[in-house]
Amino acid sequence: MTAYLKLDHIDKSFARGGSTTDVLREVSLDIAKGEYISVIGHSGCGKSTLLNIVAGLTPATHGGVILEGAEVNSPGPDRAVVFQNHSLLPWLSVYDNVRLAVDKVFSGVKSRAERHDWCLHNLDLVQMGHARDKRPSEISGGMKQRVGIARALAMQPKVLLLDEPFGALDALTRAHLQDSVMQIHASLGNTVIMITHDVDEAVLLSDRIVMMTNGPAAHIGDVLDVPMPRPRRRLELVTDPAYLKCREAVLKFLYERHRFVEAA
Ligand SMILES: Nc1ncnc2c1ncn2[C@@H]1O[C@H](COP(=O)(O)OP(=O)(O)OP(=O)(O)O)[C@@H](O)[C@H]1O
Numbered sequence: 001m002t003a004y005l006k007l008d009h010i011d012k013s014f015a016r017g018g019s020t021t022d023v024l025r026e027v028s029l030d031i032a033k034g035e036y037i038s039v040i041g042h043s044g045c046g047k048s049t050l051l052n053i054v055a056g057l058t059p060a061t062h063g064g065v066i067l068e069g070a071e072v073n074s075p076g077p078d079r080a081v082v083f084q085n086h087s088l089l090p091w092l093s094v095y096d097n098v099r100l101a102v103d104k105v106f107s108g109v110k111s112r113a114e115r116h117d118w119c120l121h122n123l124d125l126v127q128m129g130h131a132r133d134k135r136p137s138e139i140s141g142g143m144k145q146r147v148g149i150a151r152a153l154a155m156q157p158k159v160l161l162l163d164e165p166f167g168a169l170d171a172l173t174r175a176h177l178q179d180s181v182m183q184i185h186a187s188l189g190n191t192v193i194m195i196t197h198d199v200d201e202a203v204l205l206s207d208r209i210v211m212m213t214n215g216p217a218a219h220i221g222d223v224l225d226v227p228m229p230r231p232r233r234r235l236e237l238v239t240d241p242a243y244l245k246c247r248e249a250v251l252k253f254l255y256e257r258h259r260f261v262e263a264a
């Protein structure tokens with residue numbers, strides 16, 4: 001079977017002055033269509049670098065990314081990114097932030113009316129239709145993050161790339177947004193790569209959890225299958241033995257096998 005999305009022997013080094021830092025070494029992973037993958041690992045190990053390589057924002061030093069059989073090495077609407085810090089344009093309304101992306105991707109394909117309806121549809125998906133005329137400064141952090149997700153979804157990407165999308169949010173807002181993303185994933189079947197530091201979030205949302213070793217020259221230390229059936233309900237999972245087992249495996253990886261070593 002050929003993978004839908006293939007990370008193929010990715011190495012990444014950054015050169016500065018006369019010295020080179022090896023950040024990633026031999027990162028390979030086959031991802032199936034519709035799979036929800038989380039990437040977890042200590043700060044600085046190279047998770048964002050890996051996501052940026054998949055997004056086409058950073059070139060790999062060796063190896064590469066293959067999506068549906070074709071190599072991707074520049075940004076494209078088939079791979080939408082949601083960053084941790086909300087990246088909305090502050091001078092545009094919520095609606096116009098989404099509309100800008102929709103116009104860019106669909107201007108030759110959908111009519112004006114269709115594009116309008118499509119923006120509203122995606123804002124409704126994240127329950128932000130009511131705030132369509134507000135500016136980013138007038139809405140909360142969680143709401144901004146919802147709009148960022150709506151904007152990414154509206155591009156109908158083959159792959160959704162999430163870099164700690166809920167990292168800056170309080171626990172309750174975070175839980176609401178995780179539930180929304182689970183529902184969206186269930187109904188649309190997107191292929192997702194999500195970086196997170198949160199073990200519970202990784203176990204709740206993922207089909208597989210990719211655990212990175214510490215850098216330099218970080219690689220995939222282990223990949224954990226998360227077997228609980230969907231739909232998953234967070235309160236029921238708290239006592240589910242399969243959930244607890246996954247949680248333990250990730251915690252052990254992070255805190256026993258690959259303890260965080262603060263750079264000197
Ligand atoms: N443009 C760059 N030039 C030089 N070094 C870089 C560059 N981008 C990242 N690095 C280095 O690569 C390493 C990995 O960075 P990266 O941002 O991918 O880590 P991360 O795993 O996402 O960390 P965090 O969890 O803190 O977000 C770090 O040591 C960082 O200093």
Ligand SMILES: [Mg+2]
Nearest residue numbers: 047048049163
């Ligand atoms: Mg990062």
